[in-house]
Amino acid sequence: MAIAGPLERAIMEALWDAGEPLVVRVLMERINAEATRPSAYTTVQTVADRLVHKGFLVRTLDRNAYRYAPTRSRGEHVAEVMVEALAGVSDRGPALARFAETIDPQDAHRLLLELAQRSRPGPSSAGDDEP
């Protein structure tokens, strides 16, 4: 488990940088190009599957090989984390003690959207309000 943390992050970053779904072999090559200690094929596959299970990646079958891609773009992921940070992790549970104040989840979404000033309003936002 202690090793999985950095590798999980490396996989997420490699896939965000790639901008397209990757098969495990290509993913492994890109990770190992920057790592001091190379990761084995099966290790990368196991950790990537775990990320699929946790909802951070999606896996699609393409000509007998699985291709992995992030569920959300990096920007959307950061926005998601920020909404949780601003509004508390769950809408009904105890808020993480934020320094200044905790705001309504919908206000948080709106604030982030206005701040981003993008025309595309993030397709994930509709599903986030469900408990």
Place this chain on the structure above:
Amino acid sequence: MISIAALAAIALLLGGAAGPVLARGRWPLRLPGTAIAAWLGVLAGTLAALTGLVATALFGRAGLGHHVIEWLLNYLKHHKHPSSDTTYLISVLPLAAALGLTLVAARRYRRTIAQRRHHREALGFVTHPSRDFPDVRLIDHPMPVVYCLPERDRQIVMSSGALHRLDAAELQAVLSHERAHLDKRHHLILTLIDAAGAALAWLPSFRAARDRLPPLAEMAADDEAARNTGPDVVAAALRKLAIAPCPAGGLAAGPADRSVLAQRLARLEGGNPPHGTYAHLLSGTAIALSIIIPVVVCAAWADAIPLFC
């Protein structure tokens, strides 16, 4: 029967009346740390009295628990109290209710922990350690956010937006505020009370505790930060990191949060000196009594029914 009446009275007094009285009081704003302890005393006392009631019903002379013990002891010495299936059923009902409520609380607790873990993982992909503070992780985003994660490595998460707004002294104030949360185990307290409140929301004290304890935890952390950097600096940092007054307009937080922020600013800027030893002594006594009395009543009752009766 006297012990049942006494325990019920304690449960009503602590669970029904004490919380709302605490919530209305003014002194908790001056002594938030003591107030948190007083709240915990009220809730623990209520739980002790409720547990006592369940045990009294189960092991009372006509109860099923008592019958089981009798049955075990009959090998040594024959005796029997008048009882029936009806009284057994009545004696077990409180236990069943207690188990059901415990399950509700446990599920709520586990859900909170799972959500927190997921948030922590999601955060791990997009934060990097701060160069200046070993316990701080930074997330690159213009919105000002600072909060702390309670698990093993006790990390403080800060957005670049928050970092850029604060000067060195204000940054220290914010960090001591968050470290105070971690040192005083505020997350654990709030999570447990939230879970207990999910099961016991029908008791006014538990409902009130869920509303009142988060602001008290913030005020206690404010005081700790104020001791390190002075109250003015903490107040300045609060103003800079408050989201509502930003020019986006019409995005104010809910009225409850707004008034909490206003209260925190008022007590930091008012220079209210905290009360002395009397308040500490008084509340300490009240806390001890609210837990000890139900326990003593239970013990006295248990003593009145010797097992070899």
